Structures are given as structure tokens and as C-alpha cells.
Amino acid sequence: xxxxxxxxxxxxxxxxxxxxxxxxxxxxxxxxxxxxxxxxxxxxxxxxxxxxxxxxxxxxxxxxxxxxxxxxxxxxxxxxxxxxxxxxxxxxxxxxxxxxxxxxxxxxxxxxxxxxxxxxxxxxxxxxxxxxxxxxxxxxxxxxxxxxxxxxxxxxxxxxxxxxxxxxxxxxxxx
Amino acid sequence: xxxxxxxxxxxxxxxxxxxxxxxxxxxxxxxxxxxxxxxxxxxxxxxxxxxxxxxxxxxxxxxxxxxxxxxxxxxxxxxxxxxxxxxxxxxxxxxxxxxxxxxxxxxxxxxxxxxxxx
Amino acid sequence: xxxxxxxxxxxxxxxxxxxxxxxxxxxxxxxxxxxxxxxxxxxxxxxxxxxxxxxxxxxxxxxxxxxxxxxxxxxxxxxxxxxxxxxxxxxxxxxxxxxxxxxxxxxxxxxxxxxxxxxxxxxxxxxxxxxxxxxxxxxxxxxxxxxxxxxxxxxxxxxxxxxxxxxxxxxxxxxxxxxxxxxxxxxxxxxxxxxxxxxxxxxxxxxxxxxxxxxxxxxxxxxxxxxxxxxxxxxxxxxxxxxxxxxxxxxxxxxxxxxxxxxxxxxxxxxxxxxxxxxxxxxxxxxxxxxxxxxxxxxxxxxxxxxxxxxxxxxxxxxxxxxxxxxxxxxxxxxxxxxxxxxxxxxxxxxxxxxxxxxxxxxxxxxxxxxxxxxxxxxxxxxxxxxxxxxxxxxxxxxxxxxxxxxxxxxxxxxxxxxxxxxxxxxxxxxxxxxxxxxxxxxxxxxxxxxxxxxxxxxxxxxxxxxxxxxxxxxxxxxxxxxxxxxxxxxxxxxxxxxxxxxxxxxxxxxxxxxxxxxxxxxxxxxxxxxxxxxxxxxxxxxxxxxxxxxxxxxxxxxxxxxxxxx
Numbered sequence: 047x048x049x050x051x052x053x054x055x056x057x058x059x060x061x062x063x064x065x066x067x068x069x070x071x072x073x074x075x076x077x078x079x080x081x082x083x084x085x086x087x088x089x090x091x092x093x094x095x096x097x098x099x100x101x102x103x104x105x106x107x108x109x110x111x112x113x114x115x116x117x118x119x120x121x122x123x124x125x126x127x128x129x130x131x132x133x134x135x136x137x138x139x140x141x142x143x144x145x146x147x148x149x150x151x152x153x154x155x156x157x158x159x160x161x162x163x164x165x166x167x168x169x170x171x172x173x174x175x176x177x178x179x180x181x182x183x184x185x186x187x188x189x190x191x192x193x194x195x196x197x198x199x200x201x202x203x204x205x206x207x208x209x210x211x212x213x214x215x216x217x218x219x220x221x
Numbered sequence: 222x223x224x225x226x227x228x229x230x231x232x233x234x235x236x237x238x239x240x241x242x243x244x245x246x247x248x249x250x251x252x253x254x255x256x257x258x259x260x261x262x263x264x265x266x267x268x269x270x271x272x273x274x275x276x277x278x279x280x281x282x283x284x285x286x287x288x289x290x291x292x293x294x295x296x297x298x299x300x301x302x303x304x305x306x307x308x309x310x311x312x313x314x315x316x317x318x319x320x321x322x323x324x325x326x327x328x329x330x331x332x333x334x335x336x337x338x339x
Numbered sequence: 340x341x342x343x344x345x346x347x348x349x350x351x352x353x354x355x356x357x358x359x360x361x362x363x364x365x366x367x368x369x370x371x372x373x374x375x376x377x378x379x380x381x382x383x384x385x386x387x388x389x390x391x392x393x394x395x396x397x398x399x400x401x402x403x404x405x406x407x408x409x410x411x412x413x414x415x416x417x418x419x420x421x422x423x424x425x426x427x428x429x430x431x432x433x434x435x436x437x438x439x440x441x442x443x444x445x446x447x448x449x450x451x452x453x454x455x456x457x458x459x460x461x462x463x464x465x466x467x468x469x470x471x472x473x474x475x476x477x478x479x480x481x482x483x484x485x486x487x488x489x490x491x492x493x494x495x496x497x498x499x500x501x502x503x504x505x506x507x508x509x510x511x512x513x514x515x516x517x518x519x520x521x522x523x524x525x526x527x528x529x530x531x532x533x534x535x536x537x538x539x540x541x542x543x544x545x546x547x548x549x550x551x552x553x554x555x556x557x558x559x560x561x562x563x564x565x566x567x568x569x570x571x572x573x574x575x576x577x578x579x580x581x582x583x584x585x586x587x588x589x590x591x592x593x594x595x596x597x598x599x600x601x602x603x604x605x606x607x608x609x610x611x612x613x614x615x616x617x618x619x620x621x622x623x624x625x626x627x628x629x630x631x632x633x634x635x636x637x638x639x640x641x642x643x644x645x646x647x648x649x650x651x652x653x654x655x656x657x658x659x660x661x662x663x664x665x666x667x668x669x670x671x672x673x674x675x676x677x678x679x680x681x682x683x684x685x686x687x688x689x690x691x692x693x694x695x696x697x698x699x700x701x702x703x704x705x706x707x708x709x710x711x712x713x714x715x716x717x718x719x720x721x722x723x724x725x726x727x728x729x730x731x732x733x734x735x736x737x738x739x740x741x742x743x744x745x746x747x748x749x750x751x752x753x754x755x756x757x758x759x760x761x762x763x764x765x766x767x768x769x770x771x772x773x774x775x776x777x778x779x780x781x782x783x784x785x786x787x788x789x790x791x792x793x794x795x796x797x798x799x800x801x802x803x804x805x806x807x808x809x810x811x812x813x814x815x816x817x818x819x820x821x822x823x824x825x826x827x828x829x830x831x832x833x834x835x836x837x838x839x840x841x842x843x844x845x846x847x848x849x850x851x852x853x854x855x856x857x858x859x860x861x862x863x864x865x866x867x868x869x870x871x872x873x874x875x876x877x878x879x880x881x882x883x884x885x886x887x888x889x890x891x892x893x894x895x896x897x898x899x900x901x902x903x904x905x906x
Contacts, residue, residue: 083560096672112263134505138263157605160489161590164585165493166492275547281571338886
């Protein structure tokens with residue numbers, strides 16, 4: 047994985063432990079995903095946002111710019127042409143950022159895994175937090191994944207991005 | 222009258238203080254991180270082509286100026302509308318003159334075709 | 340609607356350079372061969388002299404191992420009487436060059452780019468011969484049989500190379516100008532030319548290039564528009580796609596027909612039944628498998644329900660693109676109701692794998708027909724609700740009336756079909772003109788627009804939704820008894836060697852599958868003629884002169900599904 051790890055180079059100056067609970071609660075309950083629907087799973091992602099499954103009641107509001115997004119739902123197949131764009135968009139997001147790999151194609155390449163142009167899973171490119179199998183996964187499965195991400199965020203657990211950055215720092219790899 | 226002045230000053234102070242606090246607080250509370258890619262400009266995942274410092278279309282400027290003018294006019298209208306009843310007919314005529322001058326400007330801009338994007 | 344077989348060979352009479360005239364298998368398609376040098380003359384005579392104004396298919400296939408090389412395949416249609424003609428040009432391995440025909444149809448230009456990309460055939464005189472579905476720096480031509488896919492697909496070093504750069508979507512084209520008389524100028528400007536023409540002097544706004552890139556708010560999937568802008572006005576626009584190229588056509592060559600049916604569901608993912616139907620139509624034609632009457636009606640029922648789901652998805656996107664978020668909520672309510680039926684009948688919400696050679700996988704579950712009937716009777720009222728939100732909405736009308744006008748000449752020039760063509764008044768509907776499945780028993784009313792702007796395309800699709808509900812009800816009422824699949828069809832179908840080109844009317848237009856079989860259980864070549872591909876490439880001709888806001892409205896009326904465009 048050749049992603050820019052985005053090391054946090056300055057912790058906050060004031061002790062925020064008493065506020066940390068509040069900050070985590072706020073972050074967890076306003077999870078804004080970046081719309082990155084590539085293929086068929088994007089339609090199921092739209093369905094999750096529609097009235098029957100309704101993500102907005104959880105504070106999940108789809109944003110189009112990575113600057114304003116907390117999490118990136120990779121919905122669909124990733125191929126060699128779009129791989130550098132995925133990487134760039136991921137790097138343009140700010141920490142804390144989560145990644146949900148939705149659908150078999152994003153998890154492992156799916157039905158197209160032996161194609162000459164298909165990347166076998168988006169975790170070859172960026173660190174992934176939650177994998178949602180299915181072709182396409184039911185909207186309830188994606189909803190479950192989003193709730194899991196929200197719980198992780200509220201609990202203050204490190205996202206895969208932060209874990210990856212910490213490993214990078216531990217290995218002594220410079221930016 | 223003194224109460225009103227007090228309320229007004231209080232409003233000013235609280236507003237200014239809130240603005241200052243909201244801007245400076247993240248400097249202390251939030252973590253900071255930089256990376257090359259994070260600082261790059263966003264263009265739907267593509268790399269931008271060409272310089273952003275080009276000569277922009279003058280229509281954008283004109284739209285913005287007209288918007289600012291009428292926005293400020295609205296700012297003046299609001300407090301007048303709140304205490305309109307107590308002020309009487311004199312203030313109505315005065316405000317009508319003010320709005321009339323601005324409407325003349327709008328009519329001029331309209332005739333000049335500025336409101337349509339050429 | 341089809342001319343009798345006795346006049347089969349008369350279509351080519353008097354055209355020099357045509358040989359091997361015949362009929363394509365058991366279909367009414369006339370087929371002939373020609374040489375690369377004679378190709379332009381033959382096609383021009385067919386188009387101009389004999390009225391074959393619609394370019395239906397432009398593709399290539401590998402020739403058999405005994406005669407190495409590539410075979411070009413062109414299919415044209417004469418709409419007045421429905422005559423269909425297919426031309427093949429055999430190219431030897433050492434001379435993979437053929438003159439371009441994009442002087443006759445501008446819509447041939449992107450199709451030829453695709454053949455160049457995947458097969459390596461050079462089109463002499465093409466003004467913009469660049470790869471279209473693969474990265475510009477992709478090594479090799481994947482659809483050649485000599486290009487073997489690795490068993491592990493893409494490996495780590497390929498991925499590292501791919502991530503190292505964005506590819507070079509603005510690379511120089513490789514025009515072959517060896518014969519200047521073959522050069523073609525397309526009727527729309529290119530972004531690079533337009534930018535070069537602006538020397539930056541004077542007081543007008545400078546031109547800039549903007550990427551409306553693969554990731555953007557409008558719901559069109561991974562589509563990339565290159566725009567040359569002057570302020571808010573678009574001077575030139577180019578379409579780049581290929582961000583969803585999933586090697587479906589190459590993978591089909593390694594899978595059995597049943598697996599390919601499951602695979603092509605994912606091409607046009609919003610309406611999977613149509614690709615299945617086109618594919619199986621070809622298989623059934625080659626293997627001469629009869630489809631039972633009940634299955635024909637079930638196919639019609641499923642297709643019309645699928646058209647409803649596709650149009651409701653389109654309507655959601657259409658509303659959001661012009662800023663109306665509410666229609667999405669209501670149209671997805673209807674879509675969910677139909678998806679529940681799909682799940683009950685076929686087992687899948689979106690990926691069905693329901694059609695089989697000779698019929699369908701299973702019958703309607705008990706009670707489903709009645710519940711479906713009850714539901715379908717409410718669709719008209721729901722559509723009235725959508726119309727109340729959008730049709731007479733002044734904001735919607737201002738955004739769509741007079742925007743993106745496409746004349747019938749533009750429609751024919753680019754090979755546009757479906758609601759886009761009907762919105763401009765071109766009266767073509769394959770369900771009525773070339774009935775397949777059980778459509779011959781139905782009376783299909785085809786809505787037509789007359790201006791050809793975005794609003795007309797919207798109105799045509801709304802009318803089609805009503806018509807689909809009506810047709811589905813008729814299919815339920817008229818469904819015959821009997822088997823849902825022809826007994827005795829083997830699990831692994833091995834159609835005899837030959838070719839077939841079966842077309843259906845999908846929600847986006849003419850969807851065809853060109854199938855070549857070599858007698859084995861895997862296809863030799865499967866090409867999906869994607870309607871959205873041809874529809875999308877009308878954008879460079881329509882976008883210039885409009886503003887950025889208009890682009891979104893126009894692209895939403897094109898109704899693209901990137902899965903079938905990129906395959």
C-alpha cells in the first residue's frame with residue numbers, strides 16, 4: 047500500500063481528556079460519507095439513503111468533497127484507471143477517516159477478480175476499516191457497516207488510517 | 222433607553238467574543254496534520270490542469286457586487302421593519318426614498334443586460 | 340416488419356467490392372464481406388444510396404487460428420422497412436488497418452477508438468485515435484486471444500505501476516494520415532484545439548480546462564468530462580470513461596453461458612434483465628432452442644418491471660441533478676416495491692440471473708401474480724405524484740426547456756436510440772419494430788417528443804413508465820399456461836459455430852449482444868452493443884454553448900449507466 051500516511055504532527059495543546067467523550071460522541075453521530083460509488087453497489091448505496099432505510103436519521107449525510115467527509119464508502123469495482131484517483135481522494139480527506147469497502151468487488155475483486163484491469167480489493171490501495179461482502183450487499187448490511195463505524199468513532203477507537211500511520215511511524219518510514 | 226443601549230453593547234460583545242473563541246479554540250483542541258496530497262487542490266480526483274490565476278469572466282464580479290448591494294440594503298431594512306410602527310409615516314417615506322434609489326440602480330442594471338449571463 | 344428472405348441478396352446488388360453475400364444464421368440479417376479498400380464506398384452507398392441510416396454495431400472479433408488476424412463487423416439498419424445488414428472485413432495479422440467511417444457517422448468515432456484500444460486495429464483518417472476504455476499507457480490489446488489473462492488478475496507490480504501516475508488522458512492521438520483523402524473532421528471542437536486557440540490576450544475571460552471528474556456529486560457513476568470553459572460557458576467538452584472497465588467481454592470468453600448470464604447482469608446494473616435477454620436471444624438463435632410461450636410472457640413481464648425500476652432510478656437522479664431532492668424519495672419507494680417482487684420471483688434485488696436458454700429459471704411464486712396486479716394498478720397514481728412534483732414546476736421547466744436540443748439529424752449521426760431518440764421525434768422502438776419475446780402480442784404505444792430538449796426526454800420517460808405498468812398488467816392477464824422452460828436444454832449449452840446479433844429495447848435504447856460461438860461451451864466473442872455508449876458520445880456536440888448548470892441537466896437526461904458503457 048503506497049498511501050501517504052498523513053502523520054499527525056502536533057497533538058492538541060490543552061488536555062482534552064474530559065472533553066474527549068464529548069468530541070467522540072459528536073464525531074460518531076455525524077458521520078459524513080464521501081460519495082464514491084463506482085458500480086452497481088452505488089445504486090444500493092443510494093437506496094440506503096432513501097426513505098425505507100434512511101441513513102440521515104443517524105446523522106449520516108453524504109458529502110461530495112473529501113474535505114468535508116469523515117468516511118469513504120468504496121462502492122463498486124476498482125480498476126487500474128481509477129486506482130490513482132481513489133488514492134488521491136483518500137489522501138485529501140482529513141483525519142479521522144474511515145473506509146468501508148462495500149461489495150465483493152471492493153473487498154476482493156468480486157466476480158471480476160481475474161480480469162486484466164481489476165484491482166483485487168480496495169485494501170490493496172488504501173487501509174480499510176469495514177468490509178461488507180455481497181454482490182450487491184443488502185442495504186441492511188451497509189447500514190450495519192455504517193453503524194459499526196459510528197460505534198468505533200464514538201468509542202474513540204483508532205481508525206485503520208491512524209493505525210496505518212502509526213505503523214508507518216514505528217517502521218521509521220519518513221513521508 | 223439605557224436598557225436598550227446595554228442590550229445592544231452586550232450583543233456586540235458576545236458576538237465578537239463568540240467569533241474569536243470559535244476561531245481560536247480549534248488551534249488548541251484539534252490535532253494538526255499535514256501531508257502533500259492533503260494540501261493539494263481537489264478536482265474530482267484528477268490533477269488540475271493549468272493555472273488557477275486566470276482572468277475570470279467579469280460577469281462573476283458584477284453578480285457579486287449587485288448581490289452585496291442588495292444584501293446590505295436588506296440589513297438596513299430589518300431593524301427598520303422591527304420598530305416601524307413606532308416611527309410613523311416620516312420613516313416610511315425616508316425608507317421608500319432609500320429603496321427607490323436602489324431600485325433605480327437595479328433598473329439600470331436590468332436594462333444593461335447585466336442580470337443575464339452573456 | 341422484416342423483408343422476406345427471397346429479397347435477401349438484393350440489398351447489395353450493384354455495389355462493387357461485396358462478396359460472400361448471405362444470411363446470418365436463421366435470422367433475417369443479410370450479411371456480406373468486403374475489403375478494407377472498398378469498405379468506405381460500400382458503406383457510403385448503403386447509407387446514402389439505399390437508406391441504411393442507422394449504425395447499429397461497430398466491433399471486431401478475433402479470426403480463427405487458421406487465418407490469424409481480426410475481423411471487423413459493421414451492422415446497419417434501414418428503419419423504413421426494418422432491413423438489417425451486417426458487413427464483415429477480414430484484416431490479416433500484419434495489416435490491421437482499415438479506413439475510418441466516422442465521416443459518415445460521428446458516432447462511429449468512439450466505437451472505433453474502442454476497437455483500437457482493445458484489438459489494436461488502426462483506423463486511417465480517424466481524428467482522435469486514443470484509447471477510450473483502458474488507460475492510455477496500458478500495454479497490449481486485451482481482447483486479442485494472444486493476450487492471456489494472468490490467473491491472479493492484476494498483480495502487485497501492475498498495481499504499483501498504475502498507482503504511480505494518473506495515466507495520461509491527454510496524450511497525443513495517433514492519427515494515421517498516410518492518405519490525406521481519408522482524414523475526417525468531426526462536427527464538434529476538441530478541448531485541446533480550443534485551448535490552443537485562446538492566446539490569453541484581450542479583455543474576454545481566459546479559457547480554462549475543468550475536470551468534472553470521475554468522482555462528482557451527480558449520480559452518473561464514474562464519468563469524466565473534460566470541459567474547456569470561458570467563464571460559465573462551455574466552449575468544448577470531451578467525454579472520458581473507462582473507469583469501470585471490468586473486462587466483462589474478455590471474461591465472458593472464459594466462462595460457460597450460464598456464468599456469462601450471471602456476469603452480464605452487472606453490465607447494465609440498473610436493468611440487468613435486458614442484457615440477459617439480448618445474450619440469451621443470441622444463444623437461442625444459434626442453438627435453435629425454442630422458448631415456451633409462458634416464458635416469453637414472463638420475459639416481457641420482467642422486462643417491463645425492470646424498465647420501471649430503471650426509470651424510477653433515472654427520475655431520482657434527474658431530480659437531484661437539477662436540485663430537487665424530493666422526487667428521489669418517492670421514486671425509490673416505488674422502486675423498492677418492485678425490488679421486493681424481484682426478490683420474491685428471482686431471488687435477487689438487482690442481480691437476477693433469472694433467464695435461461697429456453698425460458699426462465701422458475702415460475703412465479705403462488706400469490707405473486709395477484710399481489711403484483713394489485714401493486715401495478717397503483718403505479719399510475721404514483722406517477723401522477725411524480726408529475727405533480729416536476730412536470731409543471733417552474734424551476735424544473737426553466738432548467739430543462741430548451742436545454743440540450745438534439746435534432747433528429749444529430750440523433751442519426753451519433754446512433755442515439757431509446758428515449759433520447761424518441762424525445763427528438765425519431766419514431767423507433769424495437770419492441771414494436773422488431774418484436775422479440777412475446778411483444779408481438781402487445782399493442783405498444785410509443786411516446787414521442789417534438790423539440791428534443793431535456794424536458795421532452797423527461798416527458799417521454801414518464802410516459803414510458805405509465806406504458807410499462809400497462810404492459811406488465813397485460814402480460815399478467817394474458818399469461819398462458821405451460822412450462823416455464825423448454826425441457827431438455829442441457830445445463831452447459833454448446834451452440835454450434837456461428838454468429839448472432841440480437842437486440843432488445845432497454846430503458847436506454849438499443850441494447851444488442853453480438854455473439855460468436857466456436858462450438859464450445861464458452862463464447863468466442865461476446866460484444867455488448869451498449870446504448871448508453873452511443874448516447875453518451877453525443878455530449879461533445881450538445882454541450883458547447885451551454886453553461887455548467889446545463890451540463891448536469893443534459894447529462895441526467897442522457898441516463899448513463901457506466902457499467903454498460905465501460906463493460
